[in-house]
Amino acid sequence: MIEKKFNLCGIDITPALPLSEICSMGVGGNSLYLSRVKTLDQLMKAVEICESSDLEYKVIGGGTNIIASDSGFSGVIIKNETSQITIDSARGRVIADSGVFLSNLIVQCASQGLGGLDPLYGIPGTVGGALINNAGSHGVAISDFARSFTLMDKEGPKTYKVEYLEPSYRKTKLKFVKKKPREVVLSVIFQFNSRKQEEVMSDLKKYKTIRQERQPLGIKTSGSIFSNPSGTDKATDDKSKNLSAGFLLESSGAKRLSVGGARVSKKHANWIENFNHATASDVRKLIDLMRESVNEKYNIILKEEVEYIGDWDLSSDE
Numbered sequence: 001m002i003e004k005k006f007n008l009c010g011i012d013i014t015p016a017l018p019l020s021e022i023c024s025m026g027v028g029g030n031s032l033y034l035s036r037v038k039t040l041d042q043l044m045k046a047v048e049i050c051e052s053s054d055l056e057y058k059v060i061g062g063g064t065n066i067i068a069s070d071s072g073f074s075g076v077i078i079k080n081e082t083s084q085i086t087i088d089s090a091r092g093r094v095i096a097d098s099g100v101f102l103s104n105l106i107v108q109c110a111s112q113g114l115g116g117l118d119p120l121y122g123i124p125g126t127v128g129g130a131l132i133n134n135a136g137s138h139g140v141a142i143s144d145f146a147r148s149f150t151l152m153d154k155e156g157p158k159t160y161k162v163e164y165l166e167p168s169y170r171k172t173k174l175k176f177v178k179k180k181p182r183e184v185v186l187s188v189i190f191q192f193n194s195r196k197q198e199e200v201m202s203d204l205k206k207y208k209t210i211r212q213e214r215q216p217l218g219i220k221t222s223g224s225i226f227s228n229p230s231g232t233d234k235a236t237d238d239k240s241k242n243l244s245a246g247f248l249l250e251s252s253g254a255k256r257l258s259v260g261g262a263r264v265s266k267k268h269a270n271w272i273e274n275f276n277h278a279t280a281s282d283v284r285k286l287i288d289l290m291r292e293s294v295n296e297k298y299n300i301i302l303k304e305e306v307e308y309i310g311d312w313d314l315s316s317d318e
């Protein structure tokens with residue numbers, strides 16, 4: 001029935017797709033359906049169909065900040081693959097569909113002499129996912145350059161100033177929201193700075209190198225598991241003052257921890273690597289062990305930056 005409705009609108013839909021294939025952590029059982037949407041019209045239509053069918057659904061971008069459960073998701077995962085970018089380089093104004101890859105946006109702007117989000121270069125995932133999480137790096141967050149965005153809610157699309165999201169360190173008021181109807185980011189308007197193209201490009205190279213040196217890239221991960229208790233990602237010379245999750249985990253010995261096919265990265269103690277067919281349950285148990293190790297040593301309870309999706313039977317994990 002639902003497939004027919006999607007097909008009638010020319011929207012792609014596939015039954016029983018493993019979430020491990022579309023989320024960067026590489027874990028997760030099947031979603032009932034997966035729909036890939038290519039245009040904002042398709043995105044809005046897909047959401048409308050799910051709402052009117054009273055079917056559970058979730059719009060995702062790159063799936064780089066979510067950990068899907070082994071029992072999967074009993075609804076429709078709408079994968080946002082919208083891709084339009086409009087750049088007004090003279091005014092520094094850029095409009096991007098929420099499905100645009102953030103790093104692609106940054107490179108395209110750089111090639112037209114616009115900069116600002118350069119420290120975020122290399123963050124995987126989409127503009128929409130980044131806005132919901134207020135993704136950031138080196139003390140700069142997407143909300144510093146996003147001016148407004150169009151949101152679809154039960155009354156249809158409406159444009160809001162970025163302040164509506166109440167953005168703070170790795171958070172907005174729309175992050176972790178589970179209730180329906182969902183609010184879906186359609187597009188984002190940015191205001192960037194004019195800069196010399198060579199300078200921005202050279203900065204992008206610098207930030208790429210930093211990531212390569214500090215992060216386990218090319219392996220299944222979902223980036224930082226916990227957010228920094230300090231509420232900032234600005235580096236300070238004194239790591240203990242900075243209270244970064246990575247420092248707390250490393251000094252608590254978390255790099256020794258592993259469960260099944262999941263282990264704490266030797267390169268970065270706040271990252272988990274799925275090195276050998278890990279299950280979501282392996283990852284979740286490892287996250288609990290990491291949290292315990294910091295709590296035992298520092299009496300600090302780390303909070304997840306990643307989001308769990310799907311149906312989790314936590315009692316069976318004990």
Ligand SMILES: Cc1cc2nc3c(=O)[nH]c(=O)nc-3n(C[C@H](O)[C@H](O)[C@H](O)COP(=O)(O)OP(=O)(O)OC[C@H]3O[C@@H](n4cnc5c(N)ncnc54)[C@H](O)[C@@H]3O)c2cc1C
Pocket residue numbers: 024058059060061062063064065066080098099122123124125126127128129130131132133134135136137170176183184185186217221222223224307
């Ligand atoms: C290698 C690696 C490096 C990383 N480095 C960083 C880093 O430096 N800084 C940082 O902040 N993060 C980092 N991350 C985490 C992650 O990449 C970011 O949070 C990213 O912005 C998430 O975007 P996404 O499109 O993958 O979101 P997803 O994981 O797909 O979704 C995240 C949440 O946003 C919601 N969402 C997505 N799109 C929409 C939309 N259009 N409308 C409404 N809700 C939506 C989803 O439902 C979900 O709740 C890293 C991850 C990896 C794997």
